[in-house]
Amino acid sequence: MPHYTAKVYVTLKPSILDPQGRTVERALSHLEHDNVSGVRIGKYIELNLNGEKAEVEAQLRDITENVLSNPIMEDARWELNEA
Amino acid sequence: MKTAVIQFPGSNCDADALHAAKLMLDEGAQFVWHTETQLPEGTELVFLPGGFSYGDHLRSGAIAARSPVMNAVKAHAEAGGYVLGVCNGFQVLTEAGLLPGALSRNRELHFLCKPVKLRVENHQTAYTAAYAKDQVLEIPVAHGEGNYYADAETVARLETEGRVVFRYVDNPNGSLNDIAGIVNEGGNVLGMMPHPERAVELLLGSEDGRGLFESLRAGRKGA
Numbered sequence: 666m667p668h669y670t671a672k673v674y675v676t677l678k679p680s681i682l683d684p685q686g687r688t689v690e691r692a693l694s695h696l697e698h699d700n701v702s703g704v705r706i707g708k709y710i711e712l713n714l715n716g717e718k719a720e721v722e723a724q725l726r727d728i729t730e731n732v733l734s735n736p737i738m739e740d741a742r743w744e745l746n747e748a
Numbered sequence: 749m750k751t752a753v754i755q756f757p758g759s760n761c762d763a764d765a766l767h768a769a770k771l772m773l774d775e776g777a778q779f780v781w782h783t784e785t786q787l788p789e790g791t792e793l794v795f796l797p798g799g800f801s802y803g804d805h806l807r808s809g810a811i812a813a814r815s816p817v818m819n820a821v822k823a824h825a826e827a828g829g830y831v832l833g834v835c836n837g838f839q840v841l842t843e844a845g846l847l848p849g850a851l852s853r854n855r856e857l858h859f860l861c862k863p864v865k866l867r868v869e870n871h872q873t874a875y876t877a878a879y880a881k882d883q884v885l886e887i888p889v890a891h892g893e894g895n896y897y898a899d900a901e902t903v904a905r906l907e908t909e910g911r912v913v914f915r916y917v918d919n920p921n922g923s924l925n926d927i928a929g930i931v932n933e934g935g936n937v938l939g940m941m942p943h944p945e946r947a948v949e950l951l952l953g954s955e956d957g958r959g960l961f962e963s964l965r966a967g968r969k970g971a
Contacts, residue, residue, distance in 0.1 A: 677852070681897060682922065684857045732814065735807055735843065737850040738897055 668748035669714045671725050675734045675741045676707035749968050751777035751793040756812040761798035768945035772961030782815040793830040794821050796837030808893045809839030831937045838939035847939045849898030855922025859892040865917035870910045874967045875938045878959040885956035887942040894941040896923035
């Protein structure tokens with residue numbers, strides 16, 4: 666059975682206040698990195714999956730959209746690679 | 749009123765919830781572990797307590813909302829049964845889809861633990877009938893992720909349908925429209941960030957939470 670590795674990236678939607686990102690952006694500015702803007706902090710999740718590609722893709726989409734992210738406030742995207 | 753206090757790994761206000769339920773509602777209140785698939789026979793109120801279920805890993809309330817007992821809690825809610833979610837319990841209710849919206853990090857990132865003033869916006873629910881309209885209560889909050897968010901359409905619907913039950917007088921966390929507590933369409937599911945169960949005895953600093961339990965007791969089905 667083929668093995669896959671998945672990388673899932675979850676970020677707050679652009680419309681949602683990201684206080685962590687804002688705090689880091691301010692800290693960078695204090696360190697004189699004045700040209701940095703748009704700092705957003707999210708989550709990175711790794712998974713290993715076994716199975717046929719089409720099934721694994723459907724499963725990963727389900728996991729990403731229904732468990733790993735909350736679509737009310739987060740965007741999520743994933744990459745799937747054969748291990 | 750027979751109460752089931754659901755315990756998840758990491759719940760830490762479960763004993764407070766049980767104490768308040770026994771004191772205010774019925775000596776028969778009991779804990780129910782999250783792996784159960786059924787609620788005790790005759791359960792009238794499900795109390796989802798505060799705490800840090802699963803250490804707030806992934807997102808607050810996310811893992812608890814997908815635990816076995818939540819299927820029974822959803823069935824109870826859909827049948828019109830009372831479900832009260834406080835703090836992490838509110839987060840679990842939004843993650844489970846029993847209430848709209850989501851709770852995100854407090855605006856200033858700090859964990860807040862202090863008494864706050866709440867206004868009773870809707871005194872005509874099963875949870876607030878013992879209060880007066882616009883009555884101001886002092887109830888403690890203790891949360892890091894209590895910033896209520898929903899899309900504009902959802903917030904507008906909550907407002908026009910009178911489903912914003914409690915509002916902060918001085919918004920501590922950045923919640924949209926100062927929202928502190930909301931009910932579902934049927935009015936039987938309430939989620940709120942402040943802790944009424946910690947305000948039922950003067951020894952604890954406030955008795956302002958008693959009205960919530962008195963409302964439930966007075967309005968119980970068959971009473």
